[in-house]
């Protein structure tokens with residue numbers, strides 16, 4: 001078992017527990033005052049949760065469509081009908097959709113109830129459940145409404161990944177791929193458990209320095225400017241991590257177009273993505289113009305098109321990238 005500690009500048013601290021069979025550590029992560037636990041999950045997850053206190057299951061629907069304000073309203077109404085109070089706890093049990101929704105509901109219900117996450121997909125274990133970003137989608141784009149709301153603890157039990165469909169595992173590898181370029185760690189050469197632990201450590205190091213994404217934390221969005229656009233324009237017909245993988249290739253090609261990196265570094269991106277058997281081209285049904293419109297609505301876009309790009313000093317936020325370079329580079333992922 002490994003325990004990674006989040007120690008935020010704000011003074012908040014909490015553990016992320018990674019290992020096989022660590023689900024039984026859940027009761028120890030609940031705040032001492034918790035009387036009851038509202039377990040937010042999805043039908044097909046089927047992880048047996050024992051909080052050790054009175055608990056009730058609240059199921060939400062599957063998929064990105066369920067990451068909506070409608071779900072938040074339904075969930076909060078169900079919490080109110082059960083009489084959930086600030087002396088209770090929300091437990092999100094699932095992938096990133098569940099932890100984003102459960103986290104946002106916990107952040108806003110009664111202006112804030114404690115939350116603990118049990119991450120049951122690779123993507124949630126290495127990323128979504130850690131770091132306190134919560135939120136939902138709007139028809140206009142991904143994750144446009146949300147809150148920073150740190151959990152009291154996170155469980156990443158590797159045993160829960162045994163039932164995860166192949167495509168979901170691959171989607172997690174898309175997010176894992178970005179960590180290669182954040183630190184240069186050779187994650188693909190590690191055992192799966194060590195990869196998860198290292199990814200959590202990298203994420204923790206970044207979030208500890210910049211909880212509210214005033215600077216460095218934005219680097220965790222590497223590959224996401226195009227990735228999020230592909231997801232929303234494609235009506236979420238592609239998995240998040242797969243869209244991020246295409247976004248990573250595109251970001252490398254764009255950095256090359258702008259003279260920031262050489263071709264060897266682009267090939268390095270392609271090698272990592274291909275080694276994880278991830279897609280490298282935008283689905284043909286998705287139109288360039290729609291992608292450009294979606295990219296201007298990205299949360300990072302304070303000044304025209306904004307990307308996280310590789311360069312001589314490593315990854316950086318690059319604002320005001322010219323449309324002609326963006327359009328020209330889209331051909332490299334067609």
Ligand SMILES: NC(=O)c1ccc[n+]([C@@H]2O[C@H](COP(=O)([O-])OP(=O)(O)OC[C@H]3O[C@@H](n4cnc5c(N)ncnc54)[C@H](O)[C@@H]3O)[C@@H](O)[C@H]2O)c1
Nearest residue numbers: 042095096097098120121123124127128133160163164240
């Ligand atoms: N908050 C953040 O910091 C952050 C970071 C990265 C991604 N995200 C978000 O995470 C979401 C994607 O998360 P995801 O890839 O986990 O997808 P997901 O939550 O939709 O889960 C994928 C599917 O796997 C099922 N599932 C989950 N655990 C299972 C298990 N153990 N066995 C069998 N089936 C299981 C789910 O029911 C679902 O059908 C996106 O909405 C993305 O925006 C958030």
